[in-house]
Every structure is written in C-alpha cells, then in structure tokens.
Amino acid sequence: MAAPRSILAATLATLGLGGCATVVPASWKAVPDGAAMADAYPGFASHAGIEGKASLVCQSGIDGRLSDCRVEKVAPLGLGFDAAALKLTDRFESNPQTRNGALTASEVAFRVVFSLPPVDTVQPWEGPEPSAETLALAREVAPRFTPGLRQGPRAISLDGLDADRVEAVQAMIDGLEREVRPQAIEAVATAMARTVSPEDLRGMAMGRRPTRPNLTDEQLDRAGDKAKALGLRANERLKALYCAAYDCSDAL
Known part of the structure; x- marks a missing residue:
C-alpha cells in the first residue's frame, strides 16, 4: 500500500497572560506534509490498518524550531506511534510567541494523528479468461513466483513493534501465511494465465x-485483481488477530 496515508491534527496549548503584557501565542508556520507523515507511519501498523495518536510537548524557540520534545500520551501502545511522532518534530516550524512585540521562547503542546485513507477499490479483470490448459500450466509455475507475507515488495513489516511483541506477531504472520498461501498461489496463477502465453509458461x-x-499497464494491473483482493483480506485478518491479542484503541 504506497501513497500518502495520514492526517495531522495539531492544537497549541493555552498560554496564560502575565500582568499587563500582551502575549501572542505561537502558531504553526509549517507542519509535516502527507509524504512525510506517510514515511513516518510505523510499518506494521500501516499494513494492519491500525491508526494512532501521540500528544507531544515541545519548546518552541525564537527561531521557530522545536526542541526538547517529549511524548505525553500515545495510543495504541506498542506500535511505534510515539517514535514516529518524535521523528516528525523537525518538520514543524512555528511563528514564535511574542510578548509585547518581542519574540520569546514558549512551550507548545500538540497532537499528531496518524490515519489511513480509504482502501482503493480493486479494479476487476475485464479481458477473456484463460483456458483450463493455460491455467494448469500457470499453476505449475506460480508457486515459484508467490512471495510469502514477509517477502517481496508488499511484505508485511514489523517496523515499530515493541521488541516484546515481535515474536508473537511473527507467529501470527506465519500462521496467516500458511492459511492464505494456497489461495495466493491460485491468485498468482490466474494473473499469469491471463497475461502470459502458454508457450511462455512452458518456457x-x-x-x-x-x-x-x-x-497496457492498466490491463496488467487488473489481471492481478484476485491477488490484490486476497492481500486486502489478509491485512484485515492480521488486524483482527493482532487486536484480539493487544489493545488497538487510539483513544488518548
């Protein structure tokens, strides 16, 4: 699942006024863009479709840069949303607080929200279906071209997971792979039979x-509709397995 996949929500802390001074609180001049948010999104949480939030407190200097940032709260725990939020702090820039017109350092509190866009609809194959003979040839070849859930360009990442959860989650993925592999091979065989000639399959x-x-590229993409649909179902199943074992609530 590649592409920007996050929304940022940031709320400045309420700053008290001292004496008769005129204080203008800091405000955001720049925040992370969608590409930066997507890049920081913890890998496992992204694959499993789990969203999260982190509340941060930082010092905002007169140069507008943030420093001394700390995570006050994060949810869900154990998925790396706290580290991901801290990674993004150098992408923030503020219009510094002013006191009686003079720039001053201040403390700012804000929330980073990691969320995922709607899942793309799988576009169905519209071409002719292969003959039984061609499909049989593809089934002979497909197992060698069917990566596991922790292999290939769409492999499920364990990035962001707390170390004490890695072994348990690896076991979930291994079990899920055994569960879906026969369907994955059939889906890959179907895509190959739709797009590769019998002569090439023999070769x-x-x-x-x-x-x-x-x-066309679009036709090739549609030829893999069964594999894509299976991948989406596998991700949903992984989320169900994980959230049955660990808290997935993002309430702070």
Whole structure:
C-alpha cells in the first residue's frame, strides 16, 4: 500500500497572560506534509490498518524550531506511534510567541494523528479468461513466483513493534501465511494465465524469462485483481488477530 496515508491534527496549548503584557501565542508556520507523515507511519501498523495518536510537548524557540520534545500520551501502545511522532518534530516550524512585540521562547503542546485513507477499490479483470490448459500450466509455475507475507515488495513489516511483541506477531504472520498461501498461489496463477502465453509458461517452467505481454499497464494491473483482493483480506485478518491479542484503541 504506497501513497500518502495520514492526517495531522495539531492544537497549541493555552498560554496564560502575565500582568499587563500582551502575549501572542505561537502558531504553526509549517507542519509535516502527507509524504512525510506517510514515511513516518510505523510499518506494521500501516499494513494492519491500525491508526494512532501521540500528544507531544515541545519548546518552541525564537527561531521557530522545536526542541526538547517529549511524548505525553500515545495510543495504541506498542506500535511505534510515539517514535514516529518524535521523528516528525523537525518538520514543524512555528511563528514564535511574542510578548509585547518581542519574540520569546514558549512551550507548545500538540497532537499528531496518524490515519489511513480509504482502501482503493480493486479494479476487476475485464479481458477473456484463460483456458483450463493455460491455467494448469500457470499453476505449475506460480508457486515459484508467490512471495510469502514477509517477502517481496508488499511484505508485511514489523517496523515499530515493541521488541516484546515481535515474536508473537511473527507467529501470527506465519500462521496467516500458511492459511492464505494456497489461495495466493491460485491468485498468482490466474494473473499469469491471463497475461502470459502458454508457450511462455512452458518456457518459464524450464527457467526462461517470458516476453512482455502485449497489454497496457492498466490491463496488467487488473489481471492481478484476485491477488490484490486476497492481500486486502489478509491485512484485515492480521488486524483482527493482532487486536484480539493487544489493545488497538487510539483513544488518548
């Protein structure tokens, strides 16, 4: 799942007025953009579709930069949202507080909210379905081209997990992989049979590389609709397994 996947909410702390001084609280001049938020999003939480929040307190200097940041609260625990929020603090820049017109340092409190966009709809294959013979050839080749859930470009990451949860989550992923692998092989076989000629499939069985199909990128993308749908279901299943074992509430 690549692309910006987060929304930032930030609320400045209420600052008291001292004596008759005129105080203008600090305000945001710059905040992390969507790409920075997506890059900081903890890997496992992203794959499992778990959202989170972190409340921070920082010092805002007269140069507008934040320093001495600390996490006051984070939810859910154990997924790395606290470290991710701290990683983003150098992307914030404030219009410093002023007192009687003079720039002054101040303390600011704000919240970073990590949320995910709606899941893209899987676009179905619209071309002809392969013959039984072609599908049988693809099934012979597909197991070698079906990565596990912790392999390949869409592998499930353990990034962000507390160390004492890694072993348990690895066991969840291993069990889920055993559960979905037969379906994954069939989904990959279907995509290959739709896009690779029988001649090329026979060549692949002997270790040769296939020629590029005479299809558009969109057609190639749609050919893998079953694999994509299965990946989404696997992520939902992983979230259910994880949240049955650990608290997934993002309430602060």
